[in-house]
Amino acid sequence: MKTNLLKKAGTWLLTAMLTLWNGTLMAQQKVNDEDLHGVWLMESFYYEGEDKVKCGVDYTQIKVYRPNGEYACAEVVKLKNGQFQILPHEYGTYTFKNGKYTEMGRDGNLNLVDKNTFTGQWMNRHDVWKKCTDMPDRLTDYVVDVCKAHQTPSADIQQLIGKYMFNK
Secondary structure, three states: OHHHHHHHHHHHHHHHHHHHHHHHHHHHHOOOHHHHOEEEEEEEEEEOOOOOEEOOOOEEEEEEEOOOOEEEEEEEEEOOOOOEEEEEEEEEEEEEEOOEEEEOOEEOOEEEEEOOEEEEEEOOEEEEEEEEOOOOHHHHHHHHHHHHHOOOOOHHHHHHHHHHHHOO
């Protein structure tokens, strides 16, 4: 009798696990690589061993992923006078194919949870990002342009800076 009961429990457990696993796969299949395209705002982050920080009051980050592989990232802070400042972080390219993510040529840790949420990890910081579907193009373009302008100068300009500003 115990053997029969164990077989039934084992069969039930196996069925439950397969159902859960299949449901997880089905949920993952609903998200396409193209769902990453658009504007994303950091909702929260935390460093391992520390409390979660909610974004969107005095601080947030923004990432823009365009279909052509263009990528921009900036921090946005609210100043004491109530104005906002965009602090460009980087501008360049990204790839996202079959769930594998690279940013600026570096392997990244990005999990596209659904069409409106992704999670990421950088070193010991864990992020949650939410898609912003109603941001005006004018504002999105401004953020991208600020990040673009913050790039390291090209090789020829680097040489000119070295020659005229540091080798005098």
